Amino acid sequence: MATGTGYALDFERPLIELEKKIDELKALSTSGSVDFSSEISKLEKKAKKLQTEIFSDLSRWQVVQLARHSARPFFLDYVQHLFTDYFELSGDRRFGEDTSLIGGFARFDGKPVMVLGHQKGRTTKENMSRNFGMPRPEGYRKALRLMELAERFEKPIFTFVDTMGAYPGIGAEERGQAEAIAVNLEVMSRLKVPIISTVLGEGGSGGALAIGVGNRVLMMQNSIYSVISPEGCASILFRDASKASKAADALKLTAKDLLEMKVIDEVIQEPAGGAHRDPPKAAEALGKALRKHLGQLSGMSPDELVRDRYNKFRAFGVFSGR
Amino acid sequence: MAWFSKKPRIAVVPEPATEPPQPSRMQGLWAKCETCDEIIYRQELEKNWMVCPHCEHHHAWPARARLGALLDADSFEEFDKELEPQDPLGFSDSKKYKDRLKSSRKNLGENDAFISGVGRIDGHQVSVGCFVFEFMGGSMGSVVGEKVARVFERAHELKCPALVFSASGGARMQEGIFSLMQMAKTSAAIARFRTGNKPYVSVLLNPTTGGVAASFSWLGDVILAEPKALIGFAGPRVIEQTIRQKLPEGFQRSEFLLEHGMLDAIVHRKDMRAKLAQLLGLVG
Numbered sequence A: 001m002a003t004g005t006g007y008a009l010d011f012e013r014p015l016i017e018l019e020k021k022i023d024e025l026k027a028l029s030t031s032g033s034v035d036f037s038s039e040i041s042k043l044e045k046k047a048k049k050l051q052t053e054i055f056s057d058l059s060r061w062q063v064v065q066l067a068r069h070s071a072r073p074f075f076l077d078y079v080q081h082l083f084t085d086y087f088e089l090s091g092d093r094r095f096g097e098d099t100s101l102i103g104g105f106a107r108f109d110g111k112p113v114m115v116l117g118h119q120k121g122r123t124t125k126e127n128m129s130r131n132f133g134m135p136r137p138e139g140y141r142k143a144l145r146l147m148e149l150a151e152r153f154e155k156p157i158f159t160f161v162d163t164m165g166a167y168p169g170i171g172a173e174e175r176g177q178a179e180a181i182a183v184n185l186e187v188m189s190r191l192k193v194p195i196i197s198t199v200l201g202e203g204g205s206g207g208a209l210a211i212g213v214g215n216r217v218l219m220m221q222n223s224i225y226s227v228i229s230p231e232g233c234a235s236i237l238f239r240d241a242s243k244a245s246k247a248a249d250a251l252k253l254t255a256k257d258l259l260e261m262k263v264i265d266e267v268i269q270e271p272a273g274g275a276h277r278d279p280p281k282a283a284e285a286l287g288k289a290l291r292k293h294l295g296q297l298s299g300m301s302p303d304e305l306v307r308d309r310y311n312k313f314r315a316f317g318v319f320s321g322r
Numbered sequence B: 001m002a003w004f005s006k007k008p009r010i011a012v013v014p015e016p017a018t019e020p021p022q023p024s025r026m027q028g029l030w031a032k033c034e035t036c037d038e039i040i041y042r043q044e045l046e047k048n049w050m051v052c053p054h055c056e057h058h059h060a061w062p063a064r065a066r067l068g069a070l071l072d073a074d075s076f077e078e079f080d081k082e083l084e085p086q087d088p089l090g091f092s093d094s095k096k097y098k099d100r101l102k103s104s105r106k107n108l109g110e111n112d113a114f115i116s117g118v119g120r121i122d123g124h125q126v127s128v129g130c131f132v133f134e135f136m137g138g139s140m141g142s143v144v145g146e147k148v149a150r151v152f153e154r155a156h157e158l159k160c161p162a163l164v165f166s167a168s169g170g171a172r173m174q175e176g177i178f179s180l181m182q183m184a185k186t187s188a189a190i191a192r193f194r195t196g197n198k199p200y201v202s203v204l205l206n207p208t209t210g211g212v213a214a215s216f217s218w219l220g221d222v223i224l225a226e227p228k229a230l231i232g233f234a235g236p237r238v239i240e241q242t243i244r245q246k247l248p249e250g251f252q253r254s255e256f257l258l259e260h261g262m263l264d265a266i267v268h269r270k271d272m273r274a275k276l277a278q279l280l281g282l283v284g
């Protein structure tokens, strides 16, 4: 099944071309008198085999590319699939509105919750208005406001991470980008409601973590989470941005890596070929995981939730000595 | 200032042979000020707390010398000195992370980029920590994050103020996601510390950027900075590449941040101890 967006990664291309050919033959079969059915089933078998070949052993750099795929479902796509009654709330009440980090009340399985996440654009125009999913301090302060609202009304919080990082700009620095992120980290650590954070695509450094301090941290199968982008790491440490693929390996930034290092709680399996090939199926898998973890957390008292989250983050780190 | 003429008390500052790899012009008997180009007798510069007597430029000041000069005589008791970094990712770029650690350790006589413990300022007990910028750019990995978190836990336990001097390029890439998580860990420790009623004073030195700026460093109840320190989230080069324009003069310097409401005060090095003592007298 082709995605129809026209955009394909290099390593996806052979598969997509094959699928196009199958579609063409199907169209000919239905319109004409010639029967291509044996040809079609042969090609479909070939496509399936090719898909397994390509996606069973992706390199880390290929996962990075999938995580950034412009056809990948974004925050609002998942909201549409998994939540009802979404009521978006705007503004930080301090300076402005930031459409790269959005959220509001919604219902999950009929019950009111708070959802918030980074929102990327699919087209250049959308990306311009979403600032490529890179928040300024206003975005983080709005997120904080929303999370504090959720705490006041005793609603669980779902956060969805998908950003290259916090925006590096003059205004952002003037208005305290670092301070805004820091405050979120502190406040999130002590909120008295369940928080479940999921990395959907890119988990870019502090700008991602600023909404990522959850009782549970989940990652989609083809998402990444890293202290620095592979390009940034390559240009600093290898002095060559083109060595990004090497840097991706060194950083160990895939969902699989993070699960192995016990930094995250679960990897959510994506449909074959990646979430963008079947967004409803990806959403279904995510919904199932969210339901499970929320169920586990909803038995905990407010103090237990805070302690659980605190202990989780307090324990991170690898060193010797006591 | 009476205290100003006293010699640093914790004289564990390494001698030139084991000194941090500073610009060559800062080595030897004479130093050249990187701002005004004046040649200064090195001893004079050290006596002047590494502040240029001609232009007031605040040069890098080794952590132990700083703690020695700012804390009451013989009051510093170091903690967590034995914590040592590991290599959880098996990281290697042009050099192995393990080798980088080894050579930093050898050159500086420190296990990592942070020194912490308990001391006094004008009689006020403080749980204190200071970055060793010379150790891999003061980057924060697991050990730094752990020591920072413990500064706040110790302060909470002892019911005394916390004081941290930051000088760091940010999270340590070589420890990957573990470094990133130190931001959340240290900030969570502050949240717990703040259930008490003692202040956290954060002093920002040149430079304080990235994941260190965006976590505990900017969470001080009171935030001070040395003059002209570079402080911000993104590095100036990254910003320039992103917005494709030159940055304004003085951008991300202490004075710029004070003007934008992001700091409480800029404090000259010679006044730091007196200012800290005053503050601790008011809210310690």
Ligand SMILES: [Zn+2]
Pocket (backbone or CB within 6 Å): B033, B034, B035, B036, B037, B038, B052, B053, B054, B055, B056, B057
């Ligand atoms: Zn000078």
